[in-house]
Amino acid sequence: MKILYGVQGTGNGHISRARAMTEALAAHDVEVTWLFSGRERHELFDMAPFGDFLHRRGLTFISRAGRIDYGRTLIHNNLWRFLRDVRTLPLAGFDAVVTDFEPITAWAGRRAGLPVIGIGHQYALGDTAPTVAGHWLARQVMNRFAPVTRPLGLHWYPYADNVLPPILHLPDRQAGRSEDIVVYLPFEEQPRITGLLQQFPQYRFRQYASGLAAMQVANVLLCPTSTNNFKRDLAQCAGVICNSGFELISECLQWRKPVLTRPLQGQIEQLSNARALDQLGYATVTNTLCPVTLGQWLEHRPAPPMVEFPDVAACLARWLADGAGHEMCEMQRWLWLEGAGTGIGQFPRDKVA
Template structure:
């Protein structure tokens, strides 16, 4: 089987999830080409697992100060280049297209009537999935940004029969906990975040973001986002403060790490994730950088409340086996099997 796998590069969740999938595809007889879009070429890092990959401009969202900036989003996206990439993408040699919310591969497959699977968190949004911050534009984007007639959704609860548990590296495990809090709020003003964290002088923080370079600011250590360093710190941290993207939170739940999330304003997916986490009682939520809420959350960590790891099954291996057997339309059966034993327990 010859596969074209499209991966949305905005944020790191899609790429992190695809790293795990790529390892299992590499063990099969399939040939795969990966196509990334939505991020500048020089902002991808540690891509060795994606041996044969293409990078295109694609479409993305621009966030400033923790909010989606729709004007800048419109100005930044080059629609002409996007259309050119869609129509110039040669799909003739591929048996199957997979898209993790990547629009070039999705639209190229749709216009050429090629077999395509949508695989990712965005394909979990249906009539029963918690929604927040929805409006006609957000719903239209979710439906049409990277359309796929068949979707395999990922979420923390089986809201629909096409939903599987999160895809993570199941080999992740907690190491000896170190005395620091990990913070990942790349869509916020990093200086503002640093100033806020500096007010909690009794705590040490490691602040990750793609635009930072390593430097110490009082009790806050800046670090540039990188796969290995980020993962190492994640397995040792006392707790995580982050936006409400799906993948990092899933890893934290798997490891039993306390989480405080701050969704991006105007981003329906993140607002909906925050709502789901609150309903499922899996994390604490703040809707703006709130000094009091952060202080209360840090005190909770000091109380040494135990958070049990929520061990996630090897979803990636099961999905790849399903795809290689060309049985992806039996996702509902796999969903029933994987959710048979409850995975995520309220705190």
């Protein structure tokens, strides 16, 4: 089985899922070529697990001060280069394309008539999952960005028959516990976030973002992006403040960390995630990060939900290695009912609209 696996590199969540999948696929007789797009190659980090991966510019969005800037997004993306990359992507010898919302591999596979399997959170959003309407351009992106012939969605609840639990890439939890709060708000203006955190000197924060220089600023430790360091601090922290990306909040749920989340304004996925989190009671959602909101959450952090997700990556890797031919209904049922240990009853149906 030879697979071309495309990963949207705009956010770290897609890449984190890819790390879990490359480890799971290594246990099977599958040859995988990875392609990443949506971020400049030099901005990708800790990429050794993917070997000699392919890279294309792809498509991405531009944000400013915690909100999607649609004008700059349209100007920044080069549609002609994207179309050229779709036409020229070599697909000879591949049996299937798998895409985690990566558009070049999705459209190229469709053009070549190959099976295109979508494995990602975006493929769970739709009529049955909590989804906001959003900006017209954002709706077009969600519907047409990376079309597939077989969508397999990932979510925190089995909203539909094609929805599986999250794919997680978490190391064994290290011993020890700190009272630090991990802060990861990559779409916000970092100096403003640092200033906000400094208004609460009785708490210690570890603020992560790309481009930050490692230094202590009063009660805030600034941390450049690092997969290993971030996962270590996440395992030991007392809580997390973040945007509403699917993967990080899934990791917080698995490790039972209280979460304060602010969705990236104008981004359908994050706004929909925030709605689902609010309905499920899995996190504290706010549209405004201000001293009042932050202070209330810090003082009255709610207990995290008792949720445990199974090893989805291992199941999917086995399914792909077997040719991805059989239906997913039995695997989906097992993952939600048996794989999670305590069964479907732990997911609060009464809180789902």
